[in-house]
Amino acid sequence: MKKLKVMTIFGTRPEAIKMAPLVKKLQETEDIESILCVTAQHREMLDMVLDLFELKPQHDLNIMQHGQTISDITTKVLKGLETVLQKEKPDIVLVHGDTTTTFIGALAAFYQQIPVGHVEAGLRSGNIYSPYPEEMNRKLTGNLATLHFAPTEGNYHNLIREGIEDKVIFITGNTVIDALLQVVKEDYFFENPLLNKIDYNSKRVIVMTCHRRENWGEPMENIFKAVVEIKRKHKDVEIVFPVHLNPNIQKLSRDIMGEEEGIHLIEPLDYEPFANLLNKAHLILTDSGGIQEEAPALGKPIVVLRTETERPEAVEAGTVKVVGVEKSKIIHEVDKLLEDQAYYLQMKNALNPYGDGRACERIIHALKFYFGFNEEKPKVFKA
Numbered sequence: 001m002k003k004l005k006v007m008t009i010f011g012t013r014p015e016a017i018k019m020a021p022l023v024k025k026l027q028e029t030e031d032i033e034s035i036l037c038v039t040a041q042h043r044e045m046l047d048m049v050l051d052l053f054e055l056k057p058q059h060d061l062n063i064m065q066h067g068q069t070i071s072d073i074t075t076k077v078l079k080g081l082e083t084v085l086q087k088e089k090p091d092i093v094l095v096h097g098d099t100t101t102t103f104i105g106a107l108a109a110f111y112q113q114i115p116v117g118h119v120e121a122g123l124r125s126g127n128i129y130s131p132y133p134e135e136m137n138r139k140l141t142g143n144l145a146t147l148h149f150a151p152t153e154g155n156y157h158n159l160i161r162e163g164i165e166d167k168v169i170f171i172t173g174n175t176v177i178d179a180l181l182q183v184v185k186e187d188y189f190f191e192n193p194l195l196n197k198i199d200y201n202s203k204r205v206i207v208m209t210c211h212r213r214e215n216w217g218e219p220m221e222n223i224f225k226a227v228v229e230i231k232r233k234h235k236d237v238e239i240v241f242p243v244h245l246n247p248n249i250q251k252l253s254r255d256i257m258g259e260e261e262g263i264h265l266i267e268p269l270d271y272e273p274f275a276n277l278l279n280k281a282h283l284i285l286t287d288s289g290g291i292q293e294e295a296p297a298l299g300k301p302i303v304v305l306r307t308e309t310e311r312p313e314a315v316e317a318g319t320v321k322v323v324g325v326e327k328s329k330i331i332h333e334v335d336k337l338l339e340d341q342a343y344y345l346q347m348k349n350a351l352n353p354y355g356d357g358r359a360c361e362r363i364i365h366a367l368k369f370y371f372g373f374n375e376e377k378p379k380v381f382k383a
């Protein structure tokens, strides 16, 4: 039987983290020829992940420019992929999640009449402007896709509600757990001198990240001001914030928090040290999507700096609290977690609704099933 030619397309840090273990596994699979194409919507933050997982893309569109708009990304990726897809003619294209690379990757494949497999399918917040543009990106990608790899049962039901047929949806768990389990180690040694110097026993370390477009401007100002007040109030707390390379966020974070003792604004970390920092943290503040899946797997309470989430599983289980972007609400919730031990322990309750480290295996099994290499459907992931 002819090998199945699978082209994986991604462009940003989170897509790379969540697709890297899949690409590694595709490369090891006998019946599959794996081709990797990166758009490089992110450059440095993408390369950090490619280096860590030792991935060498066959195609690199290298499109990133500083201060790029969504339309800049859209037009460059669409045109760049046309040439690559016409040359490679894969049997299927895999895209991940909800970025502009994801949606345009799916659209470019559709224009060449190549089927699309959507990894991390079916997440929905219900509001097309929050997260923006991600909610629309994933809905549009869902419309273009032939196969849908839904991490959870809830994601599966979202797709069924939108009229997608049961037989093309596979519940696999989230590949981020596959990645996380490969890099987190209890005796991890940080090469970064600051992270290495912190005494994780006597200090309570809060790890924070913040980058979402809908938080740019006033919401982000509120968040950063809240963090300053939290640090001033709690002397045994250290805050580590690896700041996204987006120039708006770099500037605002420096303006509001740059001079504060005990708040460490650092460059984005490689995935391995970052995941291990999460593992040593007391609690996490974030507006990131992926971190909402990683923190519960590590048993860390997480305060989400957004007004809604497309990841309700850990909220229902009690490890995630969505607090919004008002200063007083953020301070109130973090104070409570720092001062009320019983409340903290209840939220810390280790629980992992998102995966068991075998999502990639299930996705490959599903691909082989769909293309007739396997007779059996993969088993459904259950939390």
Ligand code: UD1
Binding pocket: 012, 013, 014, 041, 042, 043, 044, 045, 046, 064, 065, 066, 067, 068, 069, 070, 073, 098, 099, 100, 101, 133, 134, 211, 213, 245, 246, 247
């Ligand atoms: C993008 C995705 C968002 C995802 C996020 C993950 C879109 C529209 N947004 O948002 O869904 O959650 O990535 O981080 O697809 N930059 C660098 N180097 C890098 C990366 C970014 O300098 O390695 C700077 C550049 O100036 C770039 C800017 O950050 O123009 C913004 O990058 P962009 O991909 O447009 O948006 P993100 O906010 O990163």
Ligand code: UDP
Binding pocket: 013, 014, 017, 176, 209, 211, 242, 243, 267, 268, 269, 270, 271, 272, 274, 275, 287, 288, 289, 290, 291, 294
């Ligand atoms: N991450 C990382 N280094 C950092 C900050 C985050 O490797 O300095 C990882 C994090 O563990 C998660 C992913 O990047 O897997 C999340 O990416 P991001 O917050 O940029 O995007 P989102 O998940 O919100 O789309």
